[in-house]
Amino acid sequence: MAVKYELIKTCAQTGARLGRLHTPHGVIDTPTFMPVGTQASVKGMSPEELKTLGAQIILSNTYHLFLRPGHELVKEAGGLHRFMNWDRPILTDSGGFQVFSLSEMRKITEEGVQFRSHINGDKLSLTPESATQVQNALGADIIMAFDECPPYPAEYEYVKQSTERTSRWAERCLKAHSRSHDQALFGIVQGGMHADLRKQSALDLTSLDFPGYAMGGLSVGEPKHFMYEMLEETIPYLPGNKPRYLMGVGSPDALIEGSIRGVDMFDCVLPTRIARNGTLMTSQGRMVVRNAKYTNDFGPMDPECSCYACRNYSRAYIRHLIKADEMFGLRLTTIHNLHFLVNLMVQVREAIREDRLGTFREEFFEKYGMADN
Numbered sequence: 001m002a003v004k005y006e007l008i009k010t011c012a013q014t015g016a017r018l019g020r021l022h023t024p025h026g027v028i029d030t031p032t033f034m035p036v037g038t039q040a041s042v043k044g045m046s047p048e049e050l051k052t053l054g055a056q057i058i059l060s061n062t063y064h065l066f067l068r069p070g071h072e073l074v075k076e077a078g079g080l081h082r083f084m085n086w087d088r089p090i091l092t093d094s095g096g097f098q099v100f101s102l103s104e105m106r107k108i109t110e111e112g113v114q115f116r117s118h119i120n121g122d123k124l125s126l127t128p129e130s131a132t133q134v135q136n137a138l139g140a141d142i143i144m145a146f147d148e149c150p151p152y153p154a155e156y157e158y159v160k161q162s163t164e165r166t167s168r169w170a171e172r173c174l175k176a177h178s179r180s181h182d183q184a185l186f187g188i189v190q191g192g193m194h195a196d197l198r199k200q201s202a203l204d205l206t207s208l209d210f211p212g213y214a215m216g217g218l219s220v221g222e223p224k225h226f227m228y229e230m231l232e233e234t235i236p237y238l239p240g241n242k243p244r245y246l247m248g249v250g251s252p253d254a255l256i257e258g259s260i261r262g263v264d265m266f267d268c269v270l271p272t273r274i275a276r277n278g279t280l281m282t283s284q285g286r287m288v289v290r291n292a293k294y295t296n297d298f299g300p301m302d303p304e305c306s307c308y309a310c311r312n313y314s315r316a317y318i319r320h321l322i323k324a325d326e327m328f329g330l331r332l333t334t335i336h337n338l339h340f341l342v343n344l345m346v347q348v349r350e351a352i353r354e355d356r357l358g359t360f361r362e363e364f365f366e367k368y369g370m371a372d373n
């Protein structure tokens, strides 16, 4: 059974939607936050811990797995689900974005992208066809079209040329996508910070009838209000019966603001990345648990949190572990941050069900503080 989006209801107070995304490896309640597992592992987390904290889908990366261990090895292992022992849905990104954020010496042409591996300097290339074939081999339930995420800021003319090329690449991905698997190929809308290019990109991609659409080219350093404006300029041109995925967005405020504007899927490295330097997302806003003021604090990281870390360990203990460079410390902060965002989306879905997401937004921002989190 392929990927199918079921719209359950729209929030009466906002444009948010409650839905369920059916995939060959299970169902995802939307709006959803998807933990990032770039190299076939959500750093420091076991599949059992991810299930316990409520993760319904995780992300992995074509670029990284193509370079190491290679998609043929993953295929030989039985595919990504078998390789990492994760039997729920997986989504893989197509690799274009990571080439530009990670590799040296890269060259982009109509054909695709040539680059050097950031691991060993090997000269490599990815094209719409090869990126699609790699993802077919990895076996994720949802795979992404090969696109270029224009840098920010960028000249209008550059964004226009790049976006038009991404639309041509999307068509090539569709042609290359092997239908033998039940994988769903999502298109990625580009267009930079320009409403006219966003509209054109959405029209180009929806004419190709993908089972789902991502909005790329955002969360690349632009002011947040630009991102929200581009959502408002794009979403009206996307079909209501297909899921919308806002790539690279995961701060608590952005998850709420994106849901209000009709986004169904989010991902971000933020919760796992800041956890590794001892920064926590709590109901009272951000907290740096390695701070000296927590030395003798024997309370939980977040008194309102029910995660394994907050139920069993104190701020003083976790601060000690991080200062002592004990691995367990970063596992506990990661468990907490992932639980925080997964749980935030549980509350967002509850608020949509009860037509009060606008009210929830006010209450959450009041408590969380609107620092740029």
Ligand SMILES: Cc1ccc(CCc2c3nc[nH]c3cc3c(=O)[nH]c(N)nc23)cc1
Pocket: 036, 037, 038, 059, 060, 061, 092, 093, 094, 095, 096, 097, 144, 147, 148, 149, 188, 215, 216, 217, 218, 219, 220, 247, 248, 249, 267
């Ligand atoms: C494992 C994994 C990590 C990261 C991602 C999303 C990575 C990501 C962006 N992150 C922030 N902004 C982003 C924009 C784009 C984009 O325009 N296109 C693509 N393909 N990915 C993006 C997906 C999967």
